[in-house]
Amino acid sequence: MTVAATTCTHHLSLDSLLDELRSGSPISGQQACQLTRASDEQLPALLGAALEAKQRFKPGIITYSGKVFIPLTNLCRDYCGYCIFRRDPGQPGAHTMTPEQVLEVARAGQKLGCTEALFSLGDKPELGFPEMRETLRRLGYRSTLHYLEAMCELILRETHLLPHPNPGLLSAEWITRLAAVSPSMGLMLETTSTSLLEPGAAHHNAPDKIPARRLRTIEEAGRQNVPFTTGLLIGIGETPEDRVDTLLAIRELHRRYGHIQEVIIQNFRTKPDIPMRDWPEPTQGEMLRTIAVARLLMPDVNLQAPPNLSAPYYDELLDAGINDWGGISPLTPDFINPEKPWPHLEELKLRTEAKGYSLRQRLPVYPEFLPALRTRTGLLAEKLEALTDREGYARRSMAA
Ligand code: SF4
Numbered sequence: 571m572t573v574a575a576t577t578c579t580h581h582l583s584l585d586s587l588l589d590e591l592r593s594g595s596p597i598s599g600q601q602a603c604q605l606t607r608a609s610d611e612q613l614p615a616l617l618g619a620a621l622e623a624k625q626r627f628k629p630g631i632i633t634y635s636g637k638v639f640i641p642l643t644n645l646c647r648d649y650c651g652y653c654i655f656r657r658d659p660g661q662p663g664a665h666t667m668t669p670e671q672v673l674e675v676a677r678a679g680q681k682l683g684c685t686e687a688l689f690s691l692g693d694k695p696e697l698g699f700p701e702m703r704e705t706l707r708r709l710g711y712r713s714t715l716h717y718l719e720a721m722c723e724l725i726l727r728e729t730h731l732l733p734h735p736n737p738g739l740l741s742a743e744w745i746t747r748l749a750a751v752s753p754s755m756g757l758m759l760e761t762t763s764t765s766l767l768e769p770g771a772a773h774h775n776a777p778d779k780i781p782a783r784r785l786r787t788i789e790e791a792g793r794q795n796v797p798f799t800t801g802l803l804i805g806i807g808e809t810p811e812d813r814v815d816t817l818l819a820i821r822e823l824h825r826r827y828g829h830i831q832e833v834i835i836q837n838f839r840t841k842p843d844i845p846m847r848d849w850p851e852p853t854q855g856e857m858l859r860t861i862a863v864a865r866l867l868m869p870d871v872n873l874q875a876p877p878n879l880s881a882p883y884y885d886e887l888l889d890a891g892i893n894d895w896g897g898i899s900p901l902t903p904d905f906i907n908p909e910k911p912w913p914h915l916e917e918l919k920l921r922t923e924a925k926g927y928s929l930r931q932r933l934p935v936y937p938e939f940l941p942a943l944r945t946r947t948g949l950l951a952e953k954l955e956a957l958t959d960r961e962g963y964a965r966r967s968m969a970a
Contacts, residue, residue, distance in 0.1 A: 646692025792827025937962025
């Protein structure tokens, strides 16, 4: 699909636009573009409209997924400017997990009430590194994706967790294969801006971050009716209009296929050891505007923002219309932002309840996407049945 550039070409009165939002219909790209630039005085009205939309969609409830984070391999052939996770072979910390390590983490998570095994890994490292080809040969697999597929199956067979793979770009064949061993999967679109591929920008030297290629994977998941998680990474050099374009591209795919189970709005956080170490972080105001605009563009799509990346003021994100906190782990760190620990579940619950919501643990697949999965047979279907309560949430949960 092509992505249309959304430039604010004419200026309606933003105040009258905010009045119009009470109608509840999704806003246009033009309107979104203007709203991302709402002034501080206009921000409360924007947040109010977004919150009303959230309450129409899912009143009273905020969800999270109790997860363990499984970094199957941190070798990656891409070099994103903000990434602390990736390694080249031989670098300190370079690691590919063994099946025993995968199972050990999953079983420890199970004891603590986790229900999701989030597989996060570098994109096809064997294409760039002979060392990874050798590791895979020793493990007995032809590619990282073959190994991932086997580990998802292992999780299904040996634990009460459900796998949610996040392995980068996927062909139609690999979406089919991974969908047989996981109820949902994910790929962050991050941005549709191709200017970030230019020298010195965040995605220079990251061939797997070409937006058209990522859109193709997300579209193929839609064709195959796979519940899919995607989202934006904001503050990596894109403009507010680029954020709107990215949201519009996701909305368009969801309109065509109805498979976007969740949109994540993630904020860039700087770290001393990354190429973008001197880059400014997006402000909380930018986060609030982006979330609110996402909610108004997609009033009936689950919207998530990670609390650890907005601590200590993460509960403010609820005011902008999110309905999910994403994966919270009592066991494993956020390997993508290791300096930002997840809040303890008790604190998350207290802060969520203080805003007037109840907190529920969901599975990696959202309740409304379960009916389509119930037609499946085999191990995955059995596990879904066993792990889901009558409303489609997790039957077991982490202790707060
Ligand atoms: S963000 Fe993902 S694709 Fe980019 S370098 Fe890190 S692991 Fe690789």
